[in-house]
Amino acid sequence: MTNSSVSNGSFKDTFKKLSTLPFFLPLVGFVLVFIIMVAVTDNFLTYSNLSNIGRQVSINAIIAVGMTFAILTGGIDLAVGSVMALSGTIMAGLMAGGIPMSAAILVGLALGLVLGGINGALIAYAKMPPFIVTLAMMTIARGLALIYTGGYPIAGLDQAFAFFGRGDVFGIETPIIITIIIYVIAYIVLNHTPFGRHVYATGGNYEASRLSGIKVNRILFLIYAISGLTSALAGVIITSRLMSGQPNAGVAFEMDAIAAVVLGGAAMSGGKGTIIGTLVGALLLGVLNNGLNLIGINPYVQNVIKGIIILIAVYVSTEKKKARS
Amino acid sequence: MGKLLELQGISKSFPGVKALDNISLTLEEGEIHALLGENGAGKSTLMKIMCGIYSNDEGKILIRGKEVKFGNYMDAIHHGIGIIFQEFSLIPYLNAVENIFLNREPRNKLGFIDFATMRKEASALLDKLDIKIPLDVPVNELSVAEQQFIEIVKALSLNAKILVLDEPTATLTPREAERLFRIMRDLKAHGVGMFFISHHLEEIFQICDTISVLRDGQYIGSMPVKDSNVDQLVEMMVGRKVENTYPPKPANLLRDTPILEVKELKRFKDSASNSFKLYKGEILGFAGLVGSGRTELARALIGADPVYSKDVVLDGKSEKLSSPDVSLAKGIGLLPEDRKAEGLILSFSVQTNISMNNYNKWLKAKYFIDDRKEQEDVKTIVKQVRVKTPSEKTIVSNLSGGNQQKVVIGRWLNNDCKVLIFDEPTRGIDVGAKAEIYELMRKLAAEHGLAIIMISSELPEIIGVCDRVEVFREGNIVADLTGDDINSNTIMLYETGNK
Structure with a gap:
């Protein structure tokens, strides 16, 4: 009796603590969906399926890191999917043309960084709105990918390249390992470095941050460059998984990334959000996708369900303004 | 001349501050009444009460002898009060006509906006006051003065008989201010009563009939402009304050090389x-x-x-x-x-x-x-x-x-x-x-x-x-x-x- 009430109390305490986390609701959603899927399907909780989810989630999760930075400053990056495709096809093209794998990957990553940097420069220094700049970059990068490939996939890649999308280390899929490393780095940068704190400050109040002497324009420039880099990294994984450079890869990926960030508790107005929340958001979307597939729900219906879940999650977590007396 | 507006014993408190303490003022038909006081004396609060933006804690507002209560800004407009704020409430990308008739555009039989009628009515209003401004350009391409005139015409088109002008000349050049004064005199001739807030005493002497002074939310006094002078007004505005909340100043500061x-x-x-x-x-x-x-x-x-x-x-x-x-x-x-x-x-x-x-x-x-x-x-x-x-x-x-x-x-x-x-x-x-x-x-x-x-x-x-x-x-x-x-x-x- 005494024992159970004590454990009960500590459970309550833990729950209370958990409930103050900014990503508490998506976490609950993730756990719920997870439990439901385990209950209604036979093959959800298998090693191969969980690995599969991990692989699927990793690409969106990595893109969502850059998106988190952008949204934390009150901006957005719509170019992520196209930049991913362009970096991926260039990497593939270089490899197919005989350039060593490591050099091809470096060029691909550098390209992502440069494209993101162009976005950043236009937003920070030319004072153009992030939505417009990245929308334009979205179509430009996609166009370049199609021009470069002539619209056809590029195959014939170095077999060693398969490691990034299909390989594993001690039985853990490489994309999952890369994702974990990226999230650890992003977590440390956002929470334990001046740069990370300045990202939050810039999004929390741009003008106050600027007047207090924070280099807000440099922050904006850098976060879009980072987003370009994470997009290119996702490009490495997807190109490796498909073992070909696909100019049409990643269409509408920006939407999944935005959904993950917003589900993770971030505010589109900036200043509020966490990197762990984004990971939870990406996982929630991942298990939902996978589970609905396993149950055999029509993909068209899946879209509707995902949209509704995003609306509900954001509605519940929106701070309602208290009515004034 | 009849009494247009009477304020009787108006008081208003904000948390920790008494913004207005028992203020009584009267505005006559065709009178331009200056409100004078330092920043924070309570002029703006008083204006906002007159326009239904704030509600008064105590006191009464009478229009033509009848008590009125304003629940909001629209109530005040319906009672014939118009306020010209320091920051304009015009929609920058609409033209003068569209701004004047915003949200009450005349409709034709099909329910669409009747631009011809709207334009005719607007130009009639402008002509009446002898105001010449281009009607077809977005108001953000007009000068500050012209935008202000549109605000005034807008208020008049709502049948305002009482106008409140909150530092209208602060952003005007002397020539533009002159144009504004001409319009004000014209309105005065039509029996419109006006409250005029300005820090520029010479303007007040030029255009106003009566001056009332507020200080720290208190009513200090009113007098006809012709009986007043600068020194006396400054004295009334500043008063003598016995406040000792300031830390002592250093006796002799060394000022050799500037930092x-x-x-x-x-x-x-x-x-x-x-x-x-x-x-x-x-x-x-x-x-x-x-x-x-x-x-x-x-x-x-x-x-x-x-x-x-x-x-x-x-x-x-x-x-x-x-x-x-x-x-x-x-x-x-x-x-x-x-x-x-x-x-x-x-x-x-x-x-x-x-x-x-x-x-x-x-x-x-x-x-x-x-x-x-x-x-x-x-x-x-x-x-x-x-x-x-x-x-x-x-x-x-x-x-x-x-x-x-x-x-x-x-x-x-x-x-x-x-x-x-x-x-x-x-x-x-x-x-x-x-x-x-x-x-x-x-x-x-x-x-x-x-x-x-x-x-x-x-x-x-x-x-x-x-x-x-x-x-x-x-x-x-x-x-x-x-x-x-x-x-x-x-x-x-x-x-x-x-x-």
Whole structure:
């Protein structure tokens, strides 16, 4: 009796603590969906399926890191999917043309960084709105990918390249390992470095941050460059998984990334959000996708369900303004 | 002439302040009635009550002898009151006609907007007042004066019989002001009664019939314009205040080499060129009316806004100060007048708001913030500036205005600054907290050896706090006052251009 009430109390305490986390609701959603899927399907909780989810989630999760930075400053990056495709096809093209794998990957990553940097420069220094700049970059990068490939996939890649999308280390899929490393780095940068704190400050109040002497324009420039880099990294994984450079890869990926960030508790107005929340958001979307597939729900219906879940999650977590007396 | 509007015993309190105390005023038909008083005397509050934006705690409003109660702004409009705000309420991309008839556009039989009728009615209104403005261009392409005329016509088209003009000439050139006065005289002839708020006494003498003076929310008196004079009005506005909330000033400040010397700061090619010096340990006041260019000069100085030219010598070295971050690195900080919009990140904690611009102070292993050290330093600062807060993790929006201001001061105390510019540091802060802010400023100057600039529109605090005062008028520094010259009458005369 005494024992159970004590454990009960500590459970309550833990729950209370958990409930103050900014990503508490998506976490609950993730756990719920997870439990439901385990209950209604036979093959959800298998090693191969969980690995599969991990692989699927990793690409969106990595893109969502850059998106988190952008949204934390009150901006957005719509170019992520196209930049991913362009970096991926260039990497593939270089490899197919005989350039060593490591050099091809470096060029691909550098390209992502440069494209993101162009976005950043236009937003920070030319004072153009992030939505417009990245929308334009979205179509430009996609166009370049199609021009470069002539619209056809590029195959014939170095077999060693398969490691990034299909390989594993001690039985853990490489994309999952890369994702974990990226999230650890992003977590440390956002929470334990001046740069990370300045990202939050810039999004929390741009003008106050600027007047207090924070280099807000440099922050904006850098976060879009980072987003370009994470997009290119996702490009490495997807190109490796498909073992070909696909100019049409990643269409509408920006939407999944935005959904993950917003589900993770971030505010589109900036200043509020966490990197762990984004990971939870990406996982929630991942298990939902996978589970609905396993149950055999029509993909068209899946879209509707995902949209509704995003609306509900954001509605519940929106701070309602208290009515004034 | 009949009584248009009567205010009887109007009182209004805000938390901690009695903004208006038993005010009674009468506006006659065809009368232009000046409301005079320092910033914070209660003019704006009174106007807002007249227009239904605030509700009065006590007292009555009578229109043509009948008591009225305004639930909101629309009620006041329906009773024939029109207000011309300092900030216009026009839609910038619509033209004059569309603005005048906004939300009550005449419709044709099909329910679409009847542009022909609308335009005809608008031009009839404009003709009646002999106002000539282009009707087909978006109002944001018109001059400020023309926009103001549209506001007036809009109010009249709603059958306003009482107009409230809140500092209408503040943004006008003398010629435009002249046009406005012509229109006002015309309205007067049509029996419209007007309240006119202005800091420019000569305008009041030129256009008004009656003057009423407010001070600290109290009604001081009314008189016909023809029986009044400048000295008497200044006396009434300033009064004699026995407040002893100011920390003692240092007896003899040593002013040998300036810590900061600003020479020929020009915001635009044709704008005024200003120069001033600032010495270690002193509090220099920037006095002037609202809009006299003090904030603009401060922002231009730290590089927050572009400037045409400036020559800044800080601690003997010529500096560019091209942006706020450069100024911070050189040791100059600005505490902005709009605390909530420009000073603080309201949704962030006290700690973050204090430490936000100096994380480099707490780095360990070169790149990472030492949270423990940060917390210790923030705790010390919170104690030093006496922020009353449950904890350092409290969100600043939950603090009072005074404590919010102390958080901003704390942020700059966390930096190694030489010069701090306080822009309206006590705006919206209650009396007790004001005294604490003054004390903090004096302590920073005396003990930390900072040089401080205080921009303030409240004369008593300029006089009570500052060791030296630069008086601004229309973008120019028109006087540099020390010692006994720092008094209300002298400053007021310079501010208003009567000296």
